[in-house]
Amino acid sequence: xxxxALQYGNQDTGSPAPVVGSKDAYLSTLExxxxxxxxxxxxxxxxLSFDFYKTSGSFASGFGLEVHxxxxxxxxxxxxxSVNLSAVGLLYGLNFxxxxxxxxxxxxxxxxxYSVKVEEQLTTEGSTxxxxxxxxxxxxxxxxxxxxxxxxxxxxxxxxxxxxxxxxVETENKPLxxxxxxxxxxxxxxx
Amino acid sequence: xxxxxLLVFLAVLQIFFSREESVLAGGENFGLGPLEIRPQxxxxxxxxAMSPENTLTLKDGESRLSFGLEISNTFVNTQxxxxxxxxxxxxxxxxxxxxxxxxxxxxxxFSLYLDAESKRKKIKYRYGxxxxxxxxxxxxxxxxxxxxxxxxxxxxxxxxxxxxxxxGGAYRALSERNQYDxxxxxxxxxxxxxxxxxxxxxxxxxxxxxxxxxxxxxxxxAASIKLSYKFANTDRSGEQKLIRSGGVDWGHYFILSKGFDxxxxxxxxxxxxIGNDHGFASSLFHRFMSMEYRFSEEDSFVxxxxxxxxxxxxxxxxxRSTSGENQEQRNSNLSVPTSxxxxxxxxxxxxxxWETGFVQDYNNFGNETDFVLFWEMGVHW
Numbered sequence: 347x348x349x350x351a352l353q354y355g356n357q358d359t360g361s362p363a364p365v366v367g368s369k370d371a372y373l374s375t376l377e378x379x380x381x382x383x384x385x386x387x388x389x390x391x392x393x394l395s396f397d398f399y400k401t402s403g404s405f406a407s408g409f410g411l412e413v414h415x416x417x418x419x420x421x422x423x424x425x426x427x428s429v430n431l432s433a434v435g436l437l438y439g440l441n442f443x444x445x446x447x448x449x450x451x452x453x454x455x456x457x458x459x460y461s462v463k464v465e466e467q468l469t470t471e472g473s474t475x476x477x478x479x480x481x482x483x484x485x486x487x488x489x490x491x492x493x494x495x496x497x498x499x500x501x502x503x504x505x506x507x508x509x510x511x512x513x514x515v516e517t518e519n520k521p522l523x524x525x526x527x528x529x530x531x532x533x534x535x536x537x
Numbered sequence: 538x539x540x541x542x543l544l545v546f547l548a549v550l551q552i553f554f555s556r557e558e559s560v561l562a563g564g565e566n567f568g569l570g571p572l573e574i575r576p577q578x579x580x581x582x583x584x585x586a587m588s589p590e591n592t593l594t595l596k597d598g599e600s601r602l603s604f605g606l607e608i609s610n611t612f613v614n615t616q617x618x619x620x621x622x623x624x625x626x627x628x629x630x631x632x633x634x635x636x637x638x639x640x641x642x643x644x645x646x647f648s649l650y651l652d653a654e655s656k657r658k659k660i661k662y663r664y665g666x667x668x669x670x671x672x673x674x675x676x677x678x679x680x681x682x683x684x685x686x687x688x689x690x691x692x693x694x695x696x697x698x699x700x701x702x703x704x705g706g707a708y709r710a711l712s713e714r715n716q717y718d719x720x721x722x723x724x725x726x727x728x729x730x731x732x733x734x735x736x737x738x739x740x741x742x743x744x745x746x747x748x749x750x751x752x753x754x755x756x757x758x759a760a761s762i763k764l765s766y767k768f769a770n771t772d773r774s775g776e777q778k779l780i781r782s783g784g785v786d787w788g789h790y791f792i793l794s795k796g797f798d799x800x801x802x803x804x805x806x807x808x809x810x811i812g813n814d815h816g817f818a819s820s821l822f823h824r825f826m827s828m829e830y831r832f833s834e835e836d837s838f839v840x841x842x843x844x845x846x847x848x849x850x851x852x853x854x855x856x857r858s859t860s861g862e863n864q865e866q867r868n869s870n871l872s873v874p875t876s877x878x879x880x881x882x883x884x885x886x887x888x889x890x891w892e893t894g895f896v897q898d899y900n901n902f903g904n905e906t907d908f909v910l911f912w913e914m915g916v917h918w
Contacts, residue, residue: 400797408797409828438826461899473859475857476859482844484874516856
């Protein structure tokens with residue numbers, strides 16, 4: 347069986363994944379200089395996922411591949427400084443399903459990579475510095491659980507996902523969390 | 538971190554305890570294998586590079602002889618943002634002053650001007666030492682020239698809305714098409730500076746030993762470990778230094794595969810240790826994930842992603858600048874890991890083996906190829 351799904355939701359990058367995540371420090375370091383962030387740490391990823399699995403009675407195990415993509419701009423209270431973040435994650439891992447009569451709960455875990463671009467424009471005492479950091483998190487870790495509700499081939503999927511993916515931003519040499527705690531809702535099609 | 542460690546530990550533990558089940562399983566976790574394509578970035582060419590491989594080994598006494606060709610197009614111009622290196626400068630020949638920043642200061646770390654196509658031909662021989670142990674010997678021959686793919690790549694960029702005058706298009710429009718230039722500068726000094734095209738220069742051979750630890754079972758994956766060793770050829774005169782490192786390299790790959798009916802998933806994690814790094818990275822980390830869809834017992838479609846750490850070590854270059862355009866020259870995008878995706882087709886009959894595909898980068902970092910095409914075909918007995 348194959349599942350193809352499109353999901354959308356909120357991801358709080360400031361809320362570390364329980365057990366596997368840790369608090370980042372890059373933005374808080376900039377806040378000490380440029381003032382508090384005007385925005386919160388939530389991003390809105392679009393998630394495209396592809397799962398296939400093999401059933402054995404009511405249980406199934408399978409492999410999933412998902413692409414996460416989001417952009418976020420941050421600005422600061424005390425000056426015109428800004429940080430723009432673009433991230434694309436390619437995550438893959440194992441999934442386990444229970445096939446009930448009306449709903450299919452699942453859980454999974456895995457790894458992958460995140461490709462990131464961080465653009466800084468920082469103002470200090472009238473002078474502006476620029477920084478562009480390209481980076482990759484090549485050993486993220488995630489775990490997730492959720493439920494699929496089938497409706498004749500198509501269906502609705504709810505996912506709660508926890509991602510540990512910290513990028514060390516070279517300009518400050520401090521980690522920036524690209525993962526965190528996420529909740530997604532979407533539609534899937536079963537082949 | 539403890540959870541990750543525990544999962545790895547449990548996976549390894551179950552591999553050893555799943556031997557009895559795996560013997561009964563009859564190879565449901567084996568397919569035709571991942572695409573066996575190594576990183577083709579020009580600066581990586583002299584060094585050993587681990588390539589993805591199947592968990593399955595040849596059986597005792599089986600042999601396979603194959604010939605492969607890998608064509609890659611690489612274009613990197615770290616001076617592109619300031620327009621310091623264009624058709625005019627490459628026509629007169631680049632000097633170190635072309636690699637200063639726009640204010641005339643030496644750029645710390647690496648600066649590159651790479652405009653080349655590499656053609657890596659390889660002859661491979663494999664032999665099954667036992668039913669689960671395989672030996673491989675590989676001998677490469679490498680050509681570096683201006684190639685023919687530049688106009689196609691620029692057209693594809695234009696078609697999907699990427700400007701060849703900007704970073705997304707690697708500033709390709711500033712340079713002549715199908716020219717050959719190979720310049721690597723470190724801390725204001727040339728490491729490589731060549732405009733002389735080379736053809737079929739014999740590279741350094743490498744040999745592999747692959748051991749299938751487990752065939753896995755209905756729950757557990759098959760597992761194999763591959764060890765690779767590159768011999769040293771200290772004759773690095775002239776342009777041969779672009780192909781040979783002159784040092785012994787070795788590496789390993791730990792590979793898992795799991796079958797889900799017609800789908801086989803492969804995962805590998807490994808490392809290359811470079812013996813004579815010439816100021817580049819002393820080790821490289823590799824990771825791949827492949828999904829194989831089996832059309833039949835004989836042929837498959839494969840999608841693959843490969844991540845690798847950079848051949849350029851982290852330098853003291855500052856990632857910040859008071860000038861936006863100068864900042865782009867600094868090498869923050871050369872030393873980060875990078876990823877590529879690959880698609881391919883594999884065929885295996887009783888006698889013939891055939892594999893073909895292409896690789897495309899998606900990070901647009903300066904430490905990877907733009908486009909790779911590859912073929913490999915052979916016979917086995």
